[in-house]
Amino acid sequence: MDDITFGGSPEEPRMALPDFVDLSQVRIPPTLPPFLIDGLLYQGDKLLVSSASKAGKSILLLELAYAVATGTEWLGYQCAQGTAVYVNFEIRANAFADRAYKIQKARGLAPDSGRLLALNLRGADCAGDGPSFVDALVERLATLDDAPSLIVIDPFYKLGAGDENAAGDVHRVLRRIDEVADVTGASVAVVHHHPKYSQGHKSAIDRASGSGVFGRDFDCILDLMQLDASKAMDEEIARREPEHFRGLGNHEQAQARYGFRQHAEARLAAWRAEAVCRHTAQPPPVNIWFDYPLHYVDETGRLAAAEYLTPLGGKATSRTEKKMGQLYETMDALAEAGNTQPTYAELEKETGLSRQTIQRYVEKSADYMIITSGKANRIIRKDDFHE
Numbered sequence: 001m002d003d004i005t006f007g008g009s010p011e012e013p014r015m016a017l018p019d020f021v022d023l024s025q026v027r028i029p030p031t032l033p034p035f036l037i038d039g040l041l042y043q044g045d046k047l048l049v050s051s052a053s054k055a056g057k058s059i060l061l062l063e064l065a066y067a068v069a070t071g072t073e074w075l076g077y078q079c080a081q082g083t084a085v086y087v088n089f090e091i092r093a094n095a096f097a098d099r100a101y102k103i104q105k106a107r108g109l110a111p112d113s114g115r116l117l118a119l120n121l122r123g124a125d126c127a128g129d130g131p132s133f134v135d136a137l138v139e140r141l142a143t144l145d146d147a148p149s150l151i152v153i154d155p156f157y158k159l160g161a162g163d164e165n166a167a168g169d170v171h172r173v174l175r176r177i178d179e180v181a182d183v184t185g186a187s188v189a190v191v192h193h194h195p196k197y198s199q200g201h202k203s204a205i206d207r208a209s210g211s212g213v214f215g216r217d218f219d220c221i222l223d224l225m226q227l228d229a230s231k232a233m234d235e236e237i238a239r240r241e242p243e244h245f246r247g248l249g250n251h252e253q254a255q256a257r258y259g260f261r262q263h264a265e266a267r268l269a270a271w272r273a274e275a276v277c278r279h280t281a282q283p284p285p286v287n288i289w290f291d292y293p294l295h296y297v298d299e300t301g302r303l304a305a306a307e308y309l310t311p312l313g314g315k316a317t318s319r320t321e322k323k324m325g326q327l328y329e330t331m332d333a334l335a336e337a338g339n340t341q342p343t344y345a346e347l348e349k350e351t352g353l354s355r356q357t358i359q360r361y362v363e364k365s366a367d368y369m370i371i372t373s374g375k376a377n378r379i380i381r382k383d384d385f386h387e
Helices: 059-072 093-108 130-141 168-182 213-217 233-240 243-247 250-267 315-336 346-349 354-362
Strands: 035-037 045-053 085-090 116-120 148-154 187-194 220-226 271-276 286-291 294-297 369-371 374-379
Touching: 045 059, 045 168, 059 085, 059 093, 059 116, 059 187, 059 354, 085 093, 085 168, 093 271, 116 243, 130 168, 130 233, 148 243, 168 187, 220 233, 243 250, 315 346, 315 354, 346 374, 354 369
Parallel strands: 045 187, 045 220, 085 116, 085 148, 148 187
Antiparallel strands: 220 271, 271 286, 286 294, 369 374
């Protein structure tokens, strides 16, 4: 049998495939890498953290880096101690250092010298230059005294991924992230975002914006959705209330409690973290409170019954959210297949929605618009429109 040529022509180099592994000869369980995050993520695996805005994704990943650097817990999961490197593309260096200081102060424990490192690259342009950045990152990491156990890249789109809806563009960048993990032996955590519409009707693996490659490629996905905490808020505020309030007179106590409640309600937000893992059993969701600068696991259990907070709220509008989500999902799927300007007829066929319904939701959308191209009306991303 002739050799199989990968690449399209005999002149191009052929891929060298590894030898077959006879699985019948595996008599004892093979040695697996240790967990970096106990029960959630093995050392050397890739983690995607995704959510809508205001969840504090960057802070949550900085908390993970802190937990690895100190060998403490993150969202209730024990972390193995090691060196953590945070590649920060978005926040000014002094603001990022301030966040780290506040987390350390709130936790009451500072990492050992050299355990928690930041690489501040705000303003760096990696668009179209992803490969050379990855090479430079690997070279810089090689200069560390201790090889990193965790590398956080925040956010993904700063790596110059091209079109995040195009599987090929996303795959090329993720392949380079694989190289970082393989060369360094570190786990790589990446920060990504949700689309701008409600994601509550979708599973955690499908909520990240863009190509379905995000859901398929990562070893672990941790997705955050905001919760309607109105029923659990009273108990949480009462649990946090300072003990010295009890020693105040009735009038002073009432005033102190009112002020404390107003402040607490303004800063507290509830979230549910759902993990989808490739190599481990699916862990139960973790309900958390975000009270800047820290995320706390819900200790009362009241958030377990909380439903997702939808932007439009209510049963009637949840149908609107579902149809809006259907429009976005279809547009993303068509874009991934190469059709970035579908016609009404194409969307009707893919969604099962009427032309009038599609037009109504496109007009409500913050991301899409209708243009006339030739004899057809087409729907495109507003970012792609050029007069």
